[in-house]
Amino acid sequence: EAGVAQSPRYKIIEKRQSVAFWCNPISGHATLYWYQQILGQGPKLLIQFQNNGVVDDSQLPKDRFSAERLKGVDSTLKIQPAKLEDSAVYLCASSSGTSGRRSYNEQFFGPGTRLTVL
Amino acid sequence: QQQVKQSPQSLIVQKGGISIINCAYENTAFDYFPWYQQFPGKGPALLIAIRPDVSEKKEGRFTISFNKSAKQFSLHIMDSQPGDSATYFCAGRMDSSYKLIFGSGTRLLVRP
Numbered sequence: 001e002a003g004v005a006q007s008p009r010y011k012i013i014e015k016r017q018s019v020a021f022w023c024n025p026i027s028g029h030a031t032l033y034w035y036q037q038i039l040g041q042g043p044k045l046l047i048q049f050q051n052n053g054v055v056d057d058s059q060l061p062k063d064r065f066s067a068e069r070l071k072g073v074d075s076t077l078k079i080q081p082a083k084l085e086d087s088a089v090y091l092c093a094s095s096s097g098t099s100g101r102r103s104y105n106e107q108f109f110g111p112g113t114r115l116t117v118l
Numbered sequence: 119q120q121q122v123k124q125s126p127q128s129l130i131v132q133k134g135g136i137s138i139i140n141c142a143y144e145n146t147a148f149d150y151f152p153w154y155q156q157f158p159g160k161g162p163a164l165l166i167a168i169r170p171d172v173s174e175k176k177e178g179r180f181t182i183s184f185n186k187s188a189k190q191f192s193l194h195i196m197d198s199q200p201g202d203s204a205t206y207f208c209a210g211r212m213d214s215s216y217k218l219i220f221g222s223g224t225r226l227l228v229r230p
Contacts, residue, residue, distance in 0.1 A: 045217055107218065
């Protein structure tokens with residue numbers, strides 16, 4: 001099966017500019033996650049969608065970050081305005097949303113978008 | 119309380135040796151403990167995982183040891199190979215939302 005697709009792979013912007021990332025999850029996966037991975041750290045969950053609805057956005061800086069998942073498939077993550085500390089890799093992941101003996105609702109990650117804010 | 123602590127930060131092992139990475143957690147709401155492997159420029163990929171009702175799980179050269187009372191778990195890579203050189207992340211998963219809390223990562227280098 002095709003994996004999680006993300007674009008762009010790389011983005012360089014000036015601080016205070018805006019940027020958007022796109023994610024296409026694995027077909028049929030109900031749950032979609034956006035993570036922020038700062039260099040040298042583990043991924044940190046920003047927002048989790050179950051179909052169209054938000055399950056957890058407790059660590060999303062809502063004054064500058066927004067995300068949507070229209071029609072329960074693709075998702076976009078936006079930053080406006082960007083700050084220097086937003087430089088990171090933004091990872092999208094998806095899972096089927098159900099637990100089975102085999103998969104235990106495994107999360108599959110895309111390759112990420114590396115954002116550099118100058 | 120959600121934090122997962124991982125050590126060491128980096129590890130150098132000779133080919134054929136054993137690589138050991140340790141993690142500790144505090145949150146008793148975790149119901150699943152996966153290990154992810156990440157190569158440069160790629161997203162993390164699930165390597166092996168364990169549930170808290172099991173003390174050990176082995177898949178090929180990779181073994182997870184789990185100590186529920188101590189709230190610690192570790193990854194052992196037997197017969198380490200240069201192709202195992204990557205960053206490894208442990209994680210705990212929240213039982214209510216499937217949210218993953220990752221450790222800070224261990225960069226493993228296996229020398230030929």
